[in-house]
Amino acid sequence: MIAVDKVFILAFPDDLEKKRALFEARLKTLPLPENIPVEIHPLPSITEVNQTLRDYGLLPVEGGIRWEEASRACGHWNVWQRHEQHDAVLVLEEGFLPKSDHYQVLRTDEPWEMIYLGRFAYGSDIPSEARGMVNPGYSNGSYAYMINAAGMRKLATSQYDQNVIPVGEFLSAMHDAHPSEDITAMFAHRLTALAPMKNFIEHEVSVNGTDETAADGYKPLHPGLFEFEGEARETWVKKYVNPQLVQREFDLICDEPIDNVYTFPLFTELFCKEIIEEAEHFGEWTSYRGKDNPPTDIKLDSLGFHDIYSSVLKEFFFPLLYHKYQLKGEAWKRLNAQHFIVRYIAGERAHLGLHNDGSYLSMIVTLNTDFEGGGTFFPKFKKLVKPDQPGYASIHPGLLGYLHGARPITQGKRYILTSFFFMGTQHPFAEGNY
Numbered sequence: 001m002i003a004v005d006k007v008f009i010l011a012f013p014d015d016l017e018k019k020r021a022l023f024e025a026r027l028k029t030l031p032l033p034e035n036i037p038v039e040i041h042p043l044p045s046i047t048e049v050n051q052t053l054r055d056y057g058l059l060p061v062e063g064g065i066r067w068e069e070a071s072r073a074c075g076h077w078n079v080w081q082r083h084e085q086h087d088a089v090l091v092l093e094e095g096f097l098p099k100s101d102h103y104q105v106l107r108t109d110e111p112w113e114m115i116y117l118g119r120f121a122y123g124s125d126i127p128s129e130a131r132g133m134v135n136p137g138y139s140n141g142s143y144a145y146m147i148n149a150a151g152m153r154k155l156a157t158s159q160y161d162q163n164v165i166p167v168g169e170f171l172s173a174m175h176d177a178h179p180s181e182d183i184t185a186m187f188a189h190r191l192t193a194l195a196p197m198k199n200f201i202e203h204e205v206s207v208n209g210t211d212e213t214a215a216d217g218y219k220p221l222h223p224g225l226f227e228f229e230g231e232a233r234e235t236w237v238k239k240y241v242n243p244q245l246v247q248r249e250f251d252l253i254c255d256e257p258i259d260n261v262y263t264f265p266l267f268t269e270l271f272c273k274e275i276i277e278e279a280e281h282f283g284e285w286t287s288y289r290g291k292d293n294p295p296t297d298i299k300l301d302s303l304g305f306h307d308i309y310s311s312v313l314k315e316f317f318f319p320l321l322y323h324k325y326q327l328k329g330e331a332w333k334r335l336n337a338q339h340f341i342v343r344y345i346a347g348e349r350a351h352l353g354l355h356n357d358g359s360y361l362s363m364i365v366t367l368n369t370d371f372e373g374g375g376t377f378f379p380k381f382k383k384l385v386k387p388d389q390p391g392y393a394s395i396h397p398g399l400l401g402y403l404h405g406a407r408p409i410t411q412g413k414r415y416i417l418t419s420f421f422f423m424g425t426q427h428p429f430a431e432g433n434y
């Protein structure tokens with residue numbers, strides 16, 4: 001049971017009605033006390049945020065912070081002021097996504113002032129007395145935490161108002177896990193914090209789940225990637241799609257390193273370079289695929305790139321797919337996909353453990369080769385699939401029989417685009433881990 005007496009949901013003011021229904025549905029899956037009051041607290045919009053900061057007496061640190069961070073800061077700050085009215089509250093930001101039901105580990109008889117129900121964990125956690133719980137190391141994200149009156153009072157009197165930084169960073173400084181001593185030194189008080197080893201609640205980038213809205217307002221670094229309508233399409237294909245694939249000599253360009261696993265050229269090097277830079281520019285790395293932290297993926301939806309990417313694959317990749325697997329009939333044309341850009345970093349998040357994808361088919365596009373280690377390993381076949389040129393794709397059956405994982409990289413960063421193809425609208429991760 002999440003023992004709190006009120007739930008606050010901080011939400012950006014657009015589409016609030018639609019979000020309300022979604023929040024309600026998601027709250028139902030949390031073990032909360034019956035009839036608990038829920039307050040949906042609208043965050044200031046981009047045009048209101050400076051005035052709200054002034055109204056609350058909040059002063060961003062030198063150099064400033066992004067408006068969304070400032071807006072969230074206003075919302076959290078407002079909640080913390082209510083420490084006299086509540087014993088403990090649950091604070092959620094829009095995008096909270098209940099994912100797990102291992103709440104039996106949530107033991108509130110341990111001393112605590114704040115408990116993360118979800119976070120992006122970066123630093124080393126310290127095991128706590130309570131099984132399944134840790135004293136959290138450096139963490140990011142302030143999208144799901146419970147806090148008691150003592151904790152709220154500490155946050156409200158910590159001098160955060162004079163040093164507004166992103167709330168997630170601030171919380172880490174407050175539980176003494178921030179790597180920067182300068183940042184830690186800005187704030188009075190320390191919090192006793194706990195977190196489950198495995199998140200109860202995950203975060204998604206956008207709660208409305210449509211392709212367009214998620215990336216609303218996003219200014220691309222490489223606008224050319226997004227120019228695909230009408231006449232621009234031809235230029236797009238020339239610039240970014242591998243000419244060998246366009247010529248459709250599938251049997252000439254495909255290798256089959258493992259039975260039913262194919263590799264072939266799909267994109268140009270320019271595409272690979274630009275999409276990597278675009279992802280880094282976008283910067284909102286998530287843990288959407290439900291794997292461990294720190295966050296490593298960006299769903300192409302959230303970048304506003306899903307539709308273009310799907311359309312290109314339909315035109316240039318699907319014919320190869322039908323040919324190689326000898327697919328017949330109309331049903332295959334209804335294959336849906338989810339696409340992600342994934343980043344591995346040596347020494348941080350360098351590998352992906354063995355798994356089955358749960359998809360009908362999966363595709364991995366190599367975007368760079370300037371790293372050491374890496375590649376997709378299929379233990380049953382004792383084969384490492386590791387194209388040596390950017391833009392090459394590999395495809396493998398995703399459901400069963402092709403257990404695989406990403407070999408650790410030992411130096412540099414490895415970027416891939418990964419796609420999971422499935423039938424219907426039920427994506428393979430709907431049920432969690434795969």
Ligand SMILES: O=C(O)CCC(=O)C(=O)O
Pocket residue numbers: 342352357364375376377404405406407416418
């Ligand atoms: O990084 C790789 O080579 C494998 C990625 C993968 O298996 C996945 O994303 O499901």
Ligand SMILES: [Fe+2]
Pocket residue numbers: 355356357362404
């Ligand atoms: Fe996989």
